Amino acid sequence: MTTTLASPAIAHQPVALVNGRLVDPQTQKEGKGGVLVIDGVIRDIGAGISAAALPSHAQIVDCAGDVIAPGLIDLCAFVGEPGAEYRETIATASAAAAAGGVTTIIARPDTNPPIDDPAVVDFLLRRARDTGLVRLLPAAALTKGLQGEEIAEVGLLLDAGAVAFTNASTSVRNARVMRRALAYAKDFDALVIHHLEDPDLAGQGVMNEGELALRLGLPGIPREAETIMLDRDIRLVTATGARYHASIVSTKASVDVIRQAKAAGLPVTCGTSINHLTLNENDIGDYRTFLKLAPPLRHEDDRRALVEALTEGVIDVIISDHNPQDVETKRLPFAEAENGAIGLETMLSAAMRLVHAGDISLPRLLAAMTLRPAEILRLPQGRLAVGAPADLIRFDPDEPYVVDPAKLHSRSKNTPFDEARMQGRVKLTMVAGEVVFRA
Amino acid sequence: MSEYRPAPRFPHRHLLGIEALSAKDIVTLLDMAEEAVGISRQVEKMRATLRGRTLINLFFEASTRTQSSFELAGKRLGADVMNMSVSTSSVKKGETLIDTAMTLNAMHPDIIVVRHAQAGAVHLLARKVDCSVVNAGDGAHEHPTQALLDALTIRRNKGRIEGLTVAICGDIFHSRVARSNILLLSRLGARVRVIGPSTLLPENMARLGVEIHRDMKTGLAGADIVMMLRLQRERMVGGFIPSSREYFRFFGLDSEKLSYAKEDALVMHPGPMNRGVEIDSTVADGPQSLIREQVEMGVAVRMAVLDALAQHLPNATGGERP
Numbered sequence: 088m089t090t091t092l093a094s095p096a097i098a099h100q101p102v103a104l105v106n107g108r109l110v111d112p113q114t115q116k117e118g119k120g121g122v123l124v125i126d127g128v129i130r131d132i133g134a135g136i137s138a139a140a141l142p143s144h145a146q147i148v149d150c151a152g153d154v155i156a157p158g159l160i161d162l163c164a165f166v167g168e169p170g171a172e173y174r175e176t177i178a179t180a181s182a183a184a185a186a187g188g189v190t191t192i193i194a195r196p197d198t199n200p201p202i203d204d205p206a207v208v209d210f211l212l213r214r215a216r217d218t219g220l221v222r223l224l225p226a227a228a229l230t231k232g233l234q235g236e237e238i239a240e241v242g243l244l245l246d247a248g249a250v251a252f253t254n255a256s257t258s259v260r261n262a263r264v265m266r267r268a269l270a271y272a273k274d275f276d277a278l279v280i281h282h283l284e285d286p287d288l289a290g291q292g293v294m295n296e297g298e299l300a301l302r303l304g305l306p307g308i309p310r311e312a313e314t315i316m317l318d319r320d321i322r323l324v325t326a327t328g329a330r331y332h333a334s335i336v337s338t339k340a341s342v343d344v345i346r347q348a349k350a351a352g353l354p355v356t357c358g359t360s361i362n363h364l365t366l367n368e369n370d371i372g373d374y375r376t377f378l379k380l381a382p383p384l385r386h387e388d389d390r391r392a393l394v395e396a397l398t399e400g401v402i403d404v405i406i407s408d409h410n411p412q413d414v415e416t417k418r419l420p421f422a423e424a425e426n427g428a429i430g431l432e433t434m435l436s437a438a439m440r441l442v443h444a445g446d447i448s449l450p451r452l453l454a455a456m457t458l459r460p461a462e463i464l465r466l467p468q469g470r471l472a473v474g475a476p477a478d479l480i481r482f483d484p485d486e487p488y489v490v491d492p493a494k495l496h497s498r499s500k501n502t503p504f505d506e507a508r509m510q511g512r513v514k515l516t517m518v519a520g521e522v523v524f525r526a
Numbered sequence: 527m528s529e530y531r532p533a534p535r536f537p538h539r540h541l542l543g544i545e546a547l548s549a550k551d552i553v554t555l556l557d558m559a560e561e562a563v564g565i566s567r568q569v570e571k572m573r574a575t576l577r578g579r580t581l582i583n584l585f586f587e588a589s590t591r592t593q594s595s596f597e598l599a600g601k602r603l604g605a606d607v608m609n610m611s612v613s614t615s616s617v618k619k620g621e622t623l624i625d626t627a628m629t630l631n632a633m634h635p636d637i638i639v640v641r642h643a644q645a646g647a648v649h650l651l652a653r654k655v656d657c658s659v660v661n662a663g664d665g666a667h668e669h670p671t672q673a674l675l676d677a678l679t680i681r682r683n684k685g686r687i688e689g690l691t692v693a694i695c696g697d698i699f700h701s702r703v704a705r706s707n708i709l710l711l712s713r714l715g716a717r718v719r720v721i722g723p724s725t726l727l728p729e730n731m732a733r734l735g736v737e738i739h740r741d742m743k744t745g746l747a748g749a750d751i752v753m754m755l756r757l758q759r760e761r762m763v764g765g766f767i768p769s770s771r772e773y774f775r776f777f778g779l780d781s782e783k784l785s786y787a788k789e790d791a792l793v794m795h796p797g798p799m800n801r802g803v804e805i806d807s808t809v810a811d812g813p814q815s816l817i818r819e820q821v822e823m824g825v826a827v828r829m830a831v832l833d834a835l836a837q838h839l840p841n842a843t844g845g846e847r848p
Contacts, residue, residue, distance in 0.1 A: 237765035
């Protein structure tokens with residue numbers, strides 16, 4: 088099949104990743120072989136793709152037995168632009184993403200100004216084109232100014248290139264507004280991604296409500312703050328039929344609600360963050376503010392339930408929940424510190440902990456970071472398939488390393504995996520056939 | 527009251543809504559209105575049908591065209607017309623609706639035309655007075671004379687109503703015009719569609735026997751009549767739509783969207799229009815627009831309604847009130 092490629096009309100050099108371990112999230116199968124990429128698209132896959140079978144002008148990457156998989160799609164990351172360039176920029180966020188094997192970032196709309204106007208969507212897409220290493224797609228605000236009062240211009244924002252609608256890190260408090268937003272989004276077949284926290288019930292809480300909060304003397308956020316919001320949303324989804332994605336579920340009870348909603352055939356999906364899958368409230372230890380997150384890290388029992396729900400497929404997606412915070416907003420008493428942790432660069436390594444612990448198979452894990460988000464967003468990438476965009480990663484699932492915050496690419500260094508031992512590292516990241524990172 | 531009177535052609539004492547009218551009643555009113563069109567176009571427009579009668583226009587909600595249309599209709603039929611609007615009435619001083627009704631009733635009017643912001647207010651008033659009552663719009667419930675004038679306009683231009691496809695577009699949720707039109711047009715055998723964003727379509731809309739569309743392209747395909755509704759922004763508590771520009775982009779009637787309908791489709795709007803929000807000026811003032819004719823038919827239909835109700839006035843033969 089490669090012998091006919093000699094035509095000088097083909098300006099782009101074929102690229103082949105060979106001698107790898109192909110992990111296909113769609114078929115959940117693994118096999119030895121390689122991937123041939125021409126003009127940014129996967130042209131062939133399989134055991135037949137080897138250095139010997141390719142034309143001499145092809146660029147060949149020998150993967151030395153490493154995993155070849157689709158690049159990750161991160162359904163929620165804060166990229167700083169516009170308005171918070173001191174925390175992160177598209178250039179730094181996408182460098183972190185490339186180093187972490189993330190080839191598509193969905194940017195959160197809680198920027199300044201927020202992404203609630205088609206012109207801001209346009210700005211982000213242009214900035215990403217000019218300064219980004221990986222694909223960036225904006226999630227627009229579900230309500231104007233993220234105020235939770237008036238529906239945003241869903242139709243115009245979709246036309247401009249928004250891929251989903253979310254109120255970022257706040258829940259729409261008013262059920263009437265949420266109902267209308269869902270009904271309106273349904274008309275455009277738009278995806279609504281919602282954060283789950285009843286602001287009244289969460290109150291002044293800063294960490295999971297429980298024994299540890301009691302001992303630390305910190306006000307707690309009850310699990311019900313999440314479940315009540317989720318319950319309400321599911322009822323509104325039942326009434327409106329809108330496509331709904333719970334951004335992060337963090338409790339066992341929420342998992343049960345999602346399981347029931349899916350069993351009832353509702354258009355409901357959910358995600359959880361890499362932090363909630365691999366850490367628990369005990370990691371807060373001595374008031375470590377890098378582990379102050381929203382929703383808060385929960386009890387180990389909740390974490391176990393999340394891992395189980397991920398293996399079952401009740402949880403569809405793992406997100407980085409990348410939220411860069413500068414030192415000044417984190418070096419504060421725990422209750423006064425900002426929420427959030429960076430995660431783009433460490434997401435895959437951290438997730439590999441679940442594989443190494445025997446909790447989940449590698450194809451299943453990868454599906455939650457590639458195929459499932461692609462399906463939910465109706466994107467063509469995230470697949471190891473002929474004709475799919477050549478967004479690919481090569482990673483060694485076993486290589487050990489220690490996370491050194493100074494070496495991370497993000498402009499902010501608030502990683503909860505500071506000094507953590509990891510096993511599994513990205514060696515190469517390719518976006519649309521272009522190598523954007525090489526270890 | 528015992529002597530012979532010809533059987534009335536219109537068997538209702540009040541006109542509270544289209545709901546209570548049969549197809550025959552509607553056709554009777556349309557036929558009478560057709561005659562009234564002729565009267566209004568003559569130099570001498572006065573008739574004596576309502577001579578000596580008192581008509582009160584009681585408007586709790588501001589109105590220009592409906593109120594003036596009723597006033598003109600009453601005067602052309604020879605009635606004494608009194609206009610009461612909310613700003614001059616004692617309602618502002620705390621009088622209840624029923625007290626107002628009783629007060630007016632004591633003045634022996636023959637017909638009261640009422641508009642009120644609350645659905646059902648006109649029905650309540652009708653139960654408390656001795657005269658005929660015409661609903662000139664109650665909340666989001668009914669606006670029967672608007673539906674009648676729309677039907678008359680359609681019939682004059684298309685020659686029929688039965689079998690036509692009528693698309694009613696926009697703010698269905700707040701619209702009494704939509705409800706009355708749906709009832710009337712379906713009763714006369716038209717196929718009615720409603721088009722709008724889900725936030726402006728009430729739940730269970732399909733129960734009214736209409737086709738529901740959320741996209742102008744599919745909704746207007748094959749339509750004979752495109753009826754635009756006013757976006758009632760003053761009632762938009764809590765944001766039903768994101769913005770006027772988005773609404774215009776997806777639901778505003780411009781030449782492109784109108785081209786989805788039949789080539790000879792006609793455009794209507796009950797007024798007042800928000801130009802550039804639900805309708806583009808090129809369409810509103812274009813050759814397919816019936817909007818000005820609707821206003822003319824408004825006077826004719828109201829003359830017909832007053833005339834029809836006059837057949838039932840208790841002192842029709844000149845005697846004392848019972």
